Amino acid sequence: MSLPDITQAMNIKDYRTATKLIQQLEPSARQNPLIQLYIAQIYEATNKLPKAQALYRQLLQDPSNPKVMNQARQGLKRLENWEAVQRQSAIAQAKTDPGGSNLGLLILEGIDEGGSPEEKQTQRQLAAQKFAKIMQLDAYSARLQLPSTGWRLYRTGAVGEMNFYRQQLEAVGIPSFAAAAGDINQVNVFTGHYLKSDNPPTVICANDQGQVGSLSFQWSEVSQQVVGLLPWFEEVYALDVRRQMQHKTETLDYIQICDLHLPERNSIIRLCDRHYQFAEGVFFSPQQASSQITVRTNWNNLLAFINQSLPGKPQWSNFTTFGETAIDFGEFLKHIPPHLHLSRPDATPWDAAFQLYSGLVFQKYIKAMPMVLNK
Numbered sequence: 001m002s003l004p005d006i007t008q009a010m011n012i013k014d015y016r017t018a019t020k021l022i023q024q025l026e027p028s029a030r031q032n033p034l035i036q037l038y039i040a041q042i043y044e045a046t047n048k049l050p051k052a053q054a055l056y057r058q059l060l061q062d063p064s065n066p067k068v069m070n071q072a073r074q075g076l077k078r079l080e081n082w083e084a085v086q087r088q089s090a091i092a093q094a095k096t097d098p099g100g101s102n103l104g105l106l107i108l109e110g111i112d113e114g115g116s117p118e119e120k121q122t123q124r125q126l127a128a129q130k131f132a133k134i135m136q137l138d139a140y141s142a143r144l145q146l147p148s149t150g151w152r153l154y155r156t157g158a159v160g161e162m163n164f165y166r167q168q169l170e171a172v173g174i175p176s177f178a179a180a181a182g183d184i185n186q187v188n189v190f191t192g193h194y195l196k197s198d199n200p201p202t203v204i205c206a207n208d209q210g211q212v213g214s215l216s217f218q219w220s221e222v223s224q225q226v227v228g229l230l231p232w233f234e235e236v237y238a239l240d241v242r243r244q245m246q247h248k249t250e251t252l253d254y255i256q257i258c259d260l261h262l263p264e265r266n267s268i269i270r271l272c273d274r275h276y277q278f279a280e281g282v283f284f285s286p287q288q289a290s291s292q293i294t295v296r297t298n299w300n301n302l303l304a305f306i307n308q309s310l311p312g313k314p315q316w317s318n319f320t321t322f323g324e325t326a327i328d329f330g331e332f333l334k335h336i337p338p339h340l341h342l343s344r345p346d347a348t349p350w351d352a353a354f355q356l357y358s359g360l361v362f363q364k365y366i367k368a369m370p371m372v373l374n375k
Contacts, residue, residue: 006035007034019042022039034065034068036055037072052075090164091161094158099182100159101158101160104161104180106162108145108151125139152322154176185335189208200217202216225259225261225306225315226259232344233251233345233346255274263366272340273295273299323354
C-alpha cells in the first residue's frame with residue numbers, strides 16, 4: 001500500500017478501503033499531516049463529528065503544511081455549517097410542538113462549584129467552554145453570563161426554543177430551566193390585608209378586581225414562601241458640581257414582600273408592608289397597634305410568626321440577584337402582570353420582575369412534585 005493508493009480511495013470517497021489502507025501503515029507513518037487529514041475526513045464522513053472536529057483543530061496548529069491547514073479549515077467550516085443547520089432544524093421542530101410557539105424564557109441557575117479555589121476555577125472554565133459552544137459565544141463572554149449563585153434570566157423567545165437550549169445545557173451539566181409566560185400568568189394572586197385568625201389561618205384579601213373576601217387554609221398547604229425587597233423610586237433635586245439644580249431618580253426606600261404559595265389551589269397569597277393592616281386581626285406583639293411602633297418592626301414580627309408556622313418549609317430570598325438581570329427584559333416583563341397595587345410615581349419593571357420570580361418558583365415546585373399535586 002502507498003500514499004497515492006490512499007489518496008485515490010479518498011478521492012472517490014471509498015472510505016472503507018482508505019481506512020483499511022491507513023490501518024496497514026506503521027504508527028509513525030500515520031502521523032503524516034496528510035494522513036491525519038484523511039483520518040479526520042473519514043471521521044466526518046462516518047458521522048464521528050467530535051473526533052473529526054478535534055483532529056481538524058489539531059491540524060490547524062501545525063503551520064508546516066499550508067495545504068493541509070487550508071483543508072482542515074474547510075473541514076471545520078463544513079462541520080460548523082452542518083451544526084448550524086441541525087440547530088435551526090431542531091429549534092424549528094421544537095416550536096411546532098404543542099405550545100412551543102408561545103412566549104417563554106430560559107433561566108440559568110447557579111453553578112455548584114465545590115472544592116478548592118483552583119478546582120472551582122477549572123470547573124467554571126469547563127462550564128464556560130460548554131456554554132459558549134451551545135450559545136455560540138466566545139469563552140470570555142460565556143463565563144461572564146454563567147451565575148455562581150441564584151438565577152439569571154438569560155433569554156426570552158418561543159418556549160419551544162427555550163426548551164431546546166435547556167436540553168442542550170442539561171446534557172453538559174449546566175443547570176437551567178425553561179418556562180412559559182402563560183403558565184406563570186395562570187396562577188391566582190391575592191393581596192393579603194391582614195390575618196384574621198391563625199389556627200386555622202384565615203386571611204382577609206383582595207383579588208385583582210379589588211373584590212375583598214376571606215381565604216382559609218392550613219399551614220400544611222403552604223409549600224414555600226418567597227420574600228423580596230422592591231426599590232421605591234422618587235424624583236429628587238440636588239446641586240451638581242457646578243451648583244446647578246438637577247433632578248434625578250433615586251431609591252429612597254424598599255417595599256417588603258412575602259408570598260405564600262398554595263400550589264394545590266393554584267394560588268399565591270401576597271403580603272406587603274405597604275398594604276398590611278397591622279391594626280386589624282391577629283396581633284404578633286402587644287404593641288402592634290401602638291403609634292410608637294414602626295411598620296418595619298411590625299413586619300419583622302409578622303415574618304417571624306410565619307416562619308414559626310412553617311417549620312422546615314423553603315424560603316426563597318434571592319430575588320434581588322434575579323431582578324437585576326430580569327429588568328433588562330422590559331418587553332418580556334410587559335407580558336407579566338405584577339399583581340402589586342402600589343401608588344408609584346412612575347411604573348417600574350421591578351414589580352413585574354418579582355411576580356416573575358415568585359411565579360417561576362411556583363412552577364418549579366409544581367413540576368418537581370406532580371404526584372403530590374395530582375393525588
